[in-house]
Amino acid sequence: MENHKNTDDLHHSFIAKLSKRYGTYDVARNKFESTSNSTIARDLFYSDSQFSRLINNTASEGEFKRAVRNIDRLLELDHIKKSNPNQTNTISMVRPKRKVYFIVILFLVSIIAWLSYSIYNSVEKTKVVTNSSRYDMLKWGFDNNYIQPYTKLKELPADCYYPCYKYQGNWTLKNEYKIPFYREQNGFHYVAKEAIMYARCMDERDDLGESFEGYEYQKHEIWYDKREYPIDSFLTKGSNTKIRNSYNTSDLNKDENFVKIAFVHTFFRTEFEIDSSLIQRTGKALGRDIEFVDDKVLEKQLDNERQIQTIKDEIKAISLNRLEDYSKPISCDPSLAPNVDFNLITEGDEMSFNCHFNIGRFTVDYNKIYIFNDQYIQNDCR
Incomplete structure (x- = not known):
């Protein structure tokens, strides 16, 4: 009360x-x-x-x-x-570090612009891209000897209350998850395979260190189910949103009914807000491209060239329509903080978000777990 x-x-x-x-x-x-x-x-x-x-x-x-x-x-x-x-x-006296903030923001915006432009160009031309690393520019932005956009220990307030400082560093996707797609036909599936996120304090906000942001490279896959089962075949019986665990944990590489069609490369920006024991997550995709599996590989698993082209046309349509949904602000429930005492957060800790994705008439629930891989500040503020 x-x-x-x-x-x-x-x-x-x-x-x-x-x-x-x-x-x-x-x-x-x-x-x-x-x-x-x-x-x-x-x-x-x-x-x-x-x-x-x-x-x-x-x-x-x-x-x-x-x-x-x-x-x-x-x-x-x-x-x-x-x-x-x-x-x-x-x-300038009220905000003495404004110039520093501006430089950091300009630097990060440059990374976003470069990645977004190159990814957007690839999608528009729908060309097959090479296997060179997509996250090299992002990695360079955080892992270099000259500019590091992290907040450092010496910059923390005297009382050391600045929760985000312990969240800074490299986070990765713990478990893959799957989402069945629907367009004019069934049979397409989105598999989240990898994600590498660099997190930094949003010190430009002056919010007592209760916000941090993540710049994330994601490598996912699109698969085709030759049986073209409807979406509800992969949902828990009696539920319109929950995916069956057997489907989510299955290895599609070992199922001859499934054919890997393409890789999806995405650049994603997320904002996190720390509220005592909870962490709120919002964000959206800033750029994406599609990399198709080589036709010679597909020909061994599909009937003919015409079928391959038809599936590719569907993938292109998905990238412009259904995958567009991933460019909208995400909808996620808050995660429990790894530790109520932020000073005790360390490598190996996790943030688990239950999120909701709209696919046409369906809303599918999925769980995304980040695991702390490389913490920037391991010492405690004293």
């Missing part, structure tokens, strides 16, 4: 502070008079769904406290601008 009262008070304070900046709040419509909720969410660095929880008073106490701090900073910045029209020097 006490916790519920606390969130009610925080929600009231949150709305009151937002009203100072965005005008009168319409309780019936859950909106402000001068600005859309989406715009306010962006101002606070929240997704629409996160802001919706706050505005509808369904967020946790930790989320409300963080949100109140964020709006306080915006109000403070507004005050500085009004009291000092020539605010350049004043703002």
Whole structure:
């Protein structure tokens, strides 16, 4: 009861502070008079769904406290601008590391732009690409001797409260997972095989180190089921969303009914928010390309060249339609933090997210687990 009262008070304070900046709040419509909720969410660095929880008073106490701090900073910045029209020097004093942040952000955006452009070009031309490593540029961005975008121990606050510092480093996909696809015909399956993610503190947000972001290279596969079984054949009986465990753990390489058609290379950006014992995950794909298996290999498993071309045409259509769904913001339930005491987080720890993917009329549940492979800061802040 006490916790519920606390969130009610925080929600009231949150709305009151937002009203100072965005005008009168319409309780019936859950909106402000001068600005859309989406715009306010962006101002606070929240997704629409996160802001919706706050505005509808369904967020946790930790989320409300963080949100109140964020709006306080915006109000403070507004005050500085009004009291000092020539605010350049004043703002630089409030945010002394802005130039450093800008350099880091520019550097990371350059990586995104380069990877996204090359991947987009490959998809548009639908050409067969070489087997050179797709994540070399990403790896270079984090594993080099000159620029490392991580927050370092010497940059942490005096009280050492900066939870994200222990999450920085290299995470990988623990287990593969499978998702059956549906277009005009059945028979296509998406298999998540590999993911390599570099995580860094989002220190440019000034949110007490409760946010970090991941830049992720994913290598997945598309398979064709010669029997063309419908999607519900792979779902648990009586469920419209849960995939059968026997299907998810099966080895398609050992099933003569399945033929590997293509590899899918994806560049993905994820944001994580730490809320006490929970971690929220949002993100979306920024670029993707398709690499088809050689025709000579396919000819040994499929009937004829015409069938191969028909399947390839379907894969191209999937890449422009169904795989487009993977470019939309992901929908995932929060994960339990590896340890409530963030100072104890270490290599081998895991973050497990139950996520939901819409495929036409179906919503399929899948579980994505990151395992901590290489931690950037292993020492404790003291």
